[in-house]
Amino acid sequence: MTGLFSEQSVQLEFYKSDGTFEGTVGAINRGDVDLLLGTCLYGVRLAETGVAPIIVAQSNQQTRHVLAQRANCPCDLRWSDLRDKVIVVYPGQAPTAWAAFTYALAKSGLSLGNVKLIFGYTAEDAISEFVRGVGDVLFIDGDTALRDDLRIALPVSRQAGRLPWSVYMADRQNLERKRELLQRFTTALDRSQKWLQGETAETIARTVAPFFPHSSPQRLLAVVALHQSLDLWAASSALQLDQVQRWSQALELGGLIAPGKQLGDYLDVL
Structure with missing residues (x-):
């Protein structure tokens, strides 16, 4: 899996947030990270701080x-x-x-x-x-x-139905400065997603096992099989706009964005 990013000359470094909106959004505002992976609500909060957030790729398309x-x-x-x-x-x-x-x-x-x-x-x-x-x-x-x-x-x-559950977001200004790098990242991500779509649960569980040392092989296999049954992983890194519209309706119904607002009012799409 990681080899797909190396092929694109992309070196991944991970920033661990404290889990709060302020801590996660602050990492983008301070320039500590290039990409934020998470719910679109992080993008809404970024927009409210004056950042121009843009979705560059999609990861998961379902809730678990x-x-x-x-x-x-x-x-x-x-x-x-x-x-x-x-x-x-x-x-x-x-x-x-x-x-x-x-x-x-x-x-x-x-x-x-x-x-x-x-x-x-x-x-x-x-x-x-x-x-x-x-x-x-x-x-x-x-x-x-x-x-x-x-x-x-x-x-x-x-x-x-399918929802843009986890997306990669960037500050538009940072995107313009690093557009070529981010395009290589999305290419590698897209290939990894297609790999997930084509492999068996056993192969996926065995491949990711080194990243989950505290989980037994049986547990990893059960989780991967569940994620496959839920169709959790998006088949492509490209965002599906019909999913964005559906998620806007759900978030408005749940009171998480203002009545009459759409995610497109806060977030742009690459």
Whole structure:
């Protein structure tokens, strides 16, 4: 995988943010990084600080979040079946997963008013209490749901549709200065994405294993297989504009961008 970037004479260095909006956006504002990988909401925040953000490539096209049932639950679940169901919410670190969920609900003709939500559990307690019998379904990250006592019932992505979940963004001024370098980067990224599309879960898991030394081969294989089943990785680095429009609607519905606004009002596309 990394060889694809070396072929384009691209040397990658990774900057670890503190995880906050301010810390991540600040890295671009200070010029500490050339590219920011993450949700489009980072681009919205960049625009609000006076930066002219531009999306140069797309990485993931789906949320990993799912609705899970208890492993011993025999019934198949449909989105329309969620009416009046009690949903235990596993705590997350970003509001975008919830925006994708509310958008998926809306596409099924439901709203948050049609379900009952249980917030407030710790991460550990949310799972243990659900398995014990609290609630009807569990809203959780798909990777975390890979447990013997849980069964993934409804991936949010199947109902919400493809979304520009993770994108690479740059400051337009920096882009103009380093356009040729960034084009080589997107070429290498595109080749790596096509590699992901064409390889088996076993090959991908084996290739990325050195980067995840604390994960067992079995765990890595299960995660890769899940990501493939969700169609998580974009097949091309080129941004799909229909996905941007869909995500704008979802973010507006979720209250994460102002009513009547579109992502295109904040972000440009290379």
